Amino acid sequence: MSPLRIFIADDEAPARERLRELLDDIAGEVPSEVVGESRNGVETVERVPGSGANVVLLDIQMPGIGGIEVARHLSRLPDGPAVVFVTAHDRHAVEAFELNALDYLLKPVRAPRLAAALKKAQSAGPPAAANLERADARAREYLPVSERHRIVLVPVAEVLFLKAEQKYVTLRTREREFLVEESLVSLEQEFADRFVRVHRNCLVARAAIRGFERAAAGDEEAHWLVKLEGLSEGLAVSRRQWPTLRALVADK
Amino acid sequence: MTSIKQNDTPDALPDFRNLGVVARILIAVNLMALAAALYSATGWMHARDRFVEAAALVEPMLLTIVLVLYIVAPRLQRMNYLAGCAAVLAVALLFALATHTYWARSEALASGLGRTLVLTAIAVALLLGYFRLRARAYSPALAEARLQALQARIRPHFLFNSLNAVLSVIRRDPRRAERALEDLADLFRTLMSDARQFVRLADEIALLERYASLEQLRLGDRLRVAWEIDAAPSDALLPPLVLQPLLENAVYHGIEPGTGIGEVLVHVERRGDRVLARIENPYHPEHQHRAGNRMALENIRERLMLFFDAEARIETRVVDGRFRVEIEMPYRTERGPAS
Numbered sequence: 304m305s306p307l308r309i310f311i312a313d314d315e316a317p318a319r320e321r322l323r324e325l326l327d328d329i330a331g332e333v334p335s336e337v338v339g340e341s342r343n344g345v346e347t348v349e350r351v352p353g354s355g356a357n358v359v360l361l362d363i364q365m366p367g368i369g370g371i372e373v374a375r376h377l378s379r380l381p382d383g384p385a386v387v388f389v390t391a392h393d394r395h396a397v398e399a400f401e402l403n404a405l406d407y408l409l410k411p412v413r414a415p416r417l418a419a420a421l422k423k424a425q426s427a428g429p430p431a432a433a434n435l436e437r438a439d440a441r442a443r444e445y446l447p448v449s450e451r452h453r454i455v456l457v458p459v460a461e462v463l464f465l466k467a468e469q470k471y472v473t474l475r476t477r478e479r480e481f482l483v484e485e486s487l488v489s490l491e492q493e494f495a496d497r498f499v500r501v502h503r504n505c506l507v508a509r510a511a512i513r514g515f516e517r518a519a520a521g522d523e524e525a526h527w528l529v530k531l532e533g534l535s536e537g538l539a540v541s542r543r544q545w546p547t548l549r550a551l552v553a554d555k
Numbered sequence: 556m557t558s559i560k561q562n563d564t565p566d567a568l569p570d571f572r573n574l575g576v577v578a579r580i581l582i583a584v585n586l587m588a589l590a591a592a593l594y595s596a597t598g599w600m601h602a603r604d605r606f607v608e609a610a611a612l613v614e615p616m617l618l619t620i621v622l623v624l625y626i627v628a629p630r631l632q633r634m635n636y637l638a639g640c641a642a643v644l645a646v647a648l649l650f651a652l653a654t655h656t657y658w659a660r661s662e663a664l665a666s667g668l669g670r671t672l673v674l675t676a677i678a679v680a681l682l683l684g685y686f687r688l689r690a691r692a693y694s695p696a697l698a699e700a701r702l703q704a705l706q707a708r709i710r711p712h713f714l715f716n717s718l719n720a721v722l723s724v725i726r727r728d729p730r731r732a733e734r735a736l737e738d739l740a741d742l743f744r745t746l747m748s749d750a751r752q753f754v755r756l757a758d759e760i761a762l763l764e765r766y767a768s769l770e771q772l773r774l775g776d777r778l779r780v781a782w783e784i785d786a787a788p789s790d791a792l793l794p795p796l797v798l799q800p801l802l803e804n805a806v807y808h809g810i811e812p813g814t815g816i817g818e819v820l821v822h823v824e825r826r827g828d829r830v831l832a833r834i835e836n837p838y839h840p841e842h843q844h845r846a847g848n849r850m851a852l853e854n855i856r857e858r859l860m861l862f863f864d865a866e867a868r869i870e871t872r873v874v875d876g877r878f879r880v881e882i883e884m885p886y887r888t889e890r891g892p893a894s
């Protein structure tokens with residue numbers, strides 16, 4: 304059997320070093336090679352797809368994104384890797400792992416335990432997206448966008464608006480535009496406290512709203528435009544959404 | 556006074572040089588005078604007049620007694636409790652007598668020396684009783700603070716990650732691993748020591764260095780510590796583990812959530828009869844949900860109050876994107892307060 308391809312994600316260099324040593328120690332039982340390393344959540348999501356890893360050893364307390372969110376992003380990959388979570392001490396996370404049949408290791412990691420986890424991961428494959436979602440029901444902090452066959456993570460806090468075009472959703476930040484492969488409806492549900500619907504095809508960031516102005520005459524559906532911070536053009540507000548938005552601004 | 560072991564010596568006189576104690580005496584006696592005035596008066600205006608009248612006698616008497624107690628405080632501390640109480644009563648009566656005699660001669664207030672002395676004795680007894688109860692009420696808190704120091708001071712997160720880091724260097728660099736375990740042992744020795752005893756600032760700073768060295772092993776280049784401790788008075792006394800948890804917080808909230816290099820500042824100096832300590836770290840507002848920060852600060856605030864009463868303060872604020880904790884406490888040494 305070909306060796307397991309392992310990716311190590313941990314922000315502490317000694318911890319990565321330790322896992323490498325242990326993998327060496329158990330090489331007789333579980334042959335493996337380390338195909339990549341990362342030091343934070345964003346790096347992990349960006350590097351794992353190109354590494355060809357079968358298993359990711361994922362520290363859950365890294366800077367940037369939480370471990371479970373990283374796993375959620377990885378689980379969307381077409382040929383996603385199995386994930387073994389690693390934590391020094393996080394009672395809540397451990398509880399969530401137990402409840403949702405997610406495998407984890409406690410630091411300091413013991414060699415036999417690591418071997419067992421790798422064997423299990425090999426047979427079980429990637430974690431079920433539903434289990435991950437239950438383990439951490441909070442909205443994600445990053446949205447994955449595809450760019451030249453890579454995944455790039457955009458912080459949700461930087462998103463100004465999301466707009467459904469024919470087949471896909473475009474995401475707009477102050478600087479540029481990306482394509483998102485998720486439906487506007489599911490995004491609206493997940494990020495209900497961050498975005499508000501202004502039109503049947505558009506969600507805008509509540510925090511970015513700067514005001515409203517009258518649309519040019521002749522536009523049948525919209526007679527108001529919403530202005531967002533950092534964007535010169537306004538976005539059409541539908542008649543249906545107008546009362547909600549007006550109330551929102553009155554509250555501000 | 557280098558210890559506040561109230562469990563071993565259950566009753567002790569209050570420290571008459573402590574600002575909080577002095578303030579409590581002044582307020583309590585004035586309240587008593589006010590109560591007496593209200594009780595004996597026939598109406599609000601009358602009560603005011605009675606209070607002003609009484610104040611003319613009470614204030615000079617009170618201030619004189621407080622001043623004398625301040626002067627003889629070190630002597631009183633050395634006596635046993637009952638003798639100390641007797642001495643305080645004697646001081647109070649003696650100077651009440653003196654003040655009364657002097658004042659009664661100049662004012663038309665010869666309202667009976669006997670009553671003045673009895674009232675003074677009652678006030679002294681009430682206050683001593685109050686301070687004794689207060690000391691008792693706080694000693695369980697002290698024991699609890701000690702427990703908290705044992706349980707919540709070092710985060711398990713830090714302990715397990717440090718052990719993991721030590722394991723990772725054992726093969727490559729056994730000497731570094733030895734040093735790390737020695738540091739860890741020192742840290743835990745302090746954690747398990749008597750939390751009611753003052754420690755020397757030099758020892759607390761040594762502990763900070765051990766702790767920083769452990770974190771350095773774990774975090775490598777990501778953690779930079781700037782030490783501004785040349786002006787730190789090494790003989791100053793402070794409660795144990797006042798600075799270490801702050802450094803731990805600084806690393807946990809300021810360095811670990813960041814992906815780049817971060818700098819933590821440790822600044823300790825003596826300014827006159829005060830000791831100032833300041834710890835700064837990069838501020839990550841988005842990670843304030845990481846629990847535990849407030850708890851550690853409250854724990855330190857409570858212990859500073861137990862040791863120094865109103866004479867110490869701890870403040871936090873965000874300055875230029877950096878989170879800053881400042882502690883100010885009186886400069887005390889084994890020889891007593893700074894003169």
